[in-house]
Amino acid sequence: MNNRTKLVLVLSTLALSTAAFLARERGKARNRPVYDANLREARITFEDFTATRYESGILTSVARAKSGYLLEPNMLELFGDVSFRTLKGDRKKQYWEQLYCETATAYFRSNSLAQMITSSSMDRIDLRGFVKIETKGMTLETDSAVYTQANGILQSSAMTQLSGPGHNLKGEGGFSFDLRREELNIVGPIRGGGSFEMP
Numbered sequence: 001m002n003n004r005t006k007l008v009l010v011l012s013t014l015a016l017s018t019a020a021f022l023a024r025e026r027g028k029a030r031n032r033p034v035y036d037a038n039l040r041e042a043r044i045t046f047e048d049f050t051a052t053r054y055e056s057g058i059l060t061s062v063a064r065a066k067s068g069y070l071l072e073p074n075m076l077e078l079f080g081d082v083s084f085r086t087l088k089g090d091r092k093k094q095y096w097e098q099l100y101c102e103t104a105t106a107y108f109r110s111n112s113l114a115q116m117i118t119s120s121s122m123d124r125i126d127l128r129g130f131v132k133i134e135t136k137g138m139t140l141e142t143d144s145a146v147y148t149q150a151n152g153i154l155q156s157s158a159m160t161q162l163s164g165p166g167h168n169l170k171g172e173g174g175f176s177f178d179l180r181r182e183e184l185n186i187v188g189p190i191r192g193g194g195s196f197e198m199p
Contacts, residue, residue: 076108169193
């Protein structure tokens with residue numbers, strides 16, 4: 001082969017590989033999904049998320065998670081060892097009510113991320129994965145629950161276990177817990193028993 005033939009072969013190979021590359025890229029562009037305006041992507045991401053609330057200089061609640069995501073227009077998603085601690089009771093007899101789960105999604109009454117951060121109130125929180133509530137010597141465990149801010153009720157339709165000193169119950173129909181009135185209703189059929197004394 002002479003130099004001219006070699007040059008023609010190199011240029012032909014280069015032209016064919018370029019054409020194949022461009023055809024493949026056009027095929028990829030044709031197969032890409034159309035952008036969905038409803039697709040929610042995290043606008044702000046937190047690692048080692050912590051949020052606190054103080055009232056009159058006293059720490060009254062703490063929320064923690066390994067990571068958190070703020071999503072437009074009204075969602076906060078928390079992942080990994082999520083915990084909420086709230087100070088309850090009066091100044092003479094205070095105690096911490098604690099809630100744990102794997103993931104939590106909070107929904108706010110807002111139309112934008114800026115409004116959510118500055119002035120909106122929370123609507124509800126969906127809790128998922130090993131949900132555990134500890135209050136006044138009682139422990140309530142279930143797989144999922146929803147807290148509604150408007151009525152202050154935490155409820156679940158999943159199997160629930162209530163345990164504490166001298167009692168152990170399982171409710172197959174879930175529970176309803178009014179956190180403001182501190183009233184707990186477990187839905188049956190119920191197995192277990194014991195004596196109950198609210199401190």
